[in-house]
Amino acid sequence: MSHPLEPIYALQKKDRRLIKIMREIRDIPQRKSDIEAQLSGTKKKLDMALDSRKHTEATLKEQELEVESLKEKVTKYKNQQMDAQTNEQYRAFVKEIGVVEDEIKALEEKEIKLMEALEQGKAIVAECEEKLNGERAGISDELRELDERAAELQERAESMKVDRARAAALCDKALLQKYSRILNNKRDFAVVLVEPGGHCGGCHMKLPPQVTNDARNPTKIVACNFCGRIVYNPAP
Template sequence: MKESMAQLLAVQQLDRKLMRFRREIRDIPARKEALDQEKASAEERLNDIEQRQRQNAAEQGNLESEIESLREQIKRYKRQQLDVKTNDEYRALTHEISAVEQKISQLEDREIELMETAERLNAEHREARERLDDEEDRIGAEKEALDRRLEEVQRDLDEVSARREEKAAKVDKRTLAHYKRIFDNRGDYAVVPIENGVCTGCHMKVTPQTVHDAQAAQKLVACNYCGRLLYVPADHRTS
């Protein structure tokens, strides 16, 4: 049974490596997806600025058309002034011209605001474009590194899997199946040492008889609390 325990410990060491490799393989797609999300955020930022630029340009275009239309209206009023017969009609047209000129002035003020906004948006666009370019370079490099790492981990996993099969073939099938059920259930260790009378898997104190049986190694000994298989390390054995 001492030999079986040594074999199980060797299998467990490889199983834990495989567990780490599989976890990393599972995590790599999620890490790449997170990088894609970072890129998407930078693209969304740039698209938002470009949308605001289009809206700003459209409003400027509408203002220019409106201002031009109002200026044409002033020209018509002035031509009409040449044909009026009374001072009241002339003053009425002068009043209309003044109102239109005030409207134009307000629109031109708004046009200046839009031009200032356009300058700010242009600066933001340059910054966002540069940031996106930098993000694309960084993310591309990181994804390539993750792809290389995935290949490396897959090779390591295949190699360790083969070694694990060799080690497992030396273990009694019933003992191996018992070990595997515990390992799969616990997800960390199936075989743990007893130290100072305590199961190092669940950190509960075991009975002296359990310690004695684990040290004797005549049979598989399980912790009464967590069910893990127990052994006593050579440097903790008593004569």
């Protein structure tokens, strides 16, 4: 008389292989994320360089507009100077024009420094982009291999699920439900063998002699007194 746990034990072997594959499939996105995280430092530096360049460009644009405004002001003063009625008025315009031209000179000196800073900023951005592209190229093969591995595992898992369904159909339904419940709870084994010396193959605790004997009886389904796993003691 065959033991009803034989097909269940065979099913568990299939489930163990399937669980391992499904776990690897679930782990691949995190592995990809860990690889991509290697780029985070360079990305951060690039973002900072881009922000700095944009800020410099905006400041330079503001300076240029202010210089244009002051130049228009100088032109306006010079036109008014030509219409001056007295020497005092003429000298007053000369003074105002000088003040504004000094402001223009100071702003133009700032513009030169900003343009130098902008060129440096562009060089830093280019350097960061080159480094980031190099790092991306370096990890692209790893990411592609993981994608290929995921596709391969998924295909294998689908085939194993079909095989698993056929094996499950050969099992006693009530026993299959009990097996599934324990497996979901323990996450490793639901059916364990009796180890030499009469120990449970799951928790390794010493089993009572009666349990060891009943685990070989095909008319009885017994569980470990300590961990609750189904104990199987096939005939040698």
